[in-house]
Amino acid sequence: MRVPSAPASRKRRTRMIRAAKGFRMRRSKLYRYASDALDHGRQYAYRDRKTRKRNFRGLWQIRINAAARSAGLTYSRFMEGLKAAQVALDRKMLADIAAQDNAAFNELVKVAQDALKTKAARS
Numbered sequence: 001m002r003v004p005s006a007p008a009s010r011k012r013r014t015r016m017i018r019a020a021k022g023f024r025m026r027r028s029k030l031y032r033y034a035s036d037a038l039d040h041g042r043q044y045a046y047r048d049r050k051t052r053k054r055n056f057r058g059l060w061q062i063r064i065n066a067a068a069r070s071a072g073l074t075y076s077r078f079m080e081g082l083k084a085a086q087v088a089l090d091r092k093m094l095a096d097i098a099a100q101d102n103a104a105f106n107e108l109v110k111v112a113q114d115a116l117k118t119k120a121a122r123s
Contacts, residue, residue, distance in 0.1 A: 013031045016031060016034050016035055016038060017029070017031060017034055019034075019038055020034035020037060020038055023037055056092070057091060059095070060091040060092055060094070060095035061075060061091060061095075063095040063098050063099055064078065064079075064091060064094050064095050064098055066098070067098035067099075067102075067105050068098075068109065071105070071106055071109040072109075073109055073112065073113065077112075077116065078109065078112050080112075080116065081111070081112025081113060081114075081115045081116040081119075082094075082108065082111070082112050082115070084112075084115035084116060084118070084119045085111050085112060085114070085115035087108065087111060087112075089108075094108070
């Protein structure tokens, strides 16, 4: 007995068209173009989920560097000092502190400078 595949195909195509809602012109109306548009869109989404992490880390580094330089220290020396002082704050938190709370960031700079001095004295 032959089982028709029309209901499954129609459901698959309808699901694709619904997913393309918001696209313009034939990309939202016709299956062939909607399918291509969604495939590309999903590839970009997959790629850019990874890229977003890189972009944010770079942004945090820029913010920390700007705040550290205004306090008289470079980014690399500041991070080296925090590591030597065993301060367990990630770059996201440091960037947030640098942008929101200048006094707290200056305290972190002092901690880093003290740790760098003790590290230099040990060497």
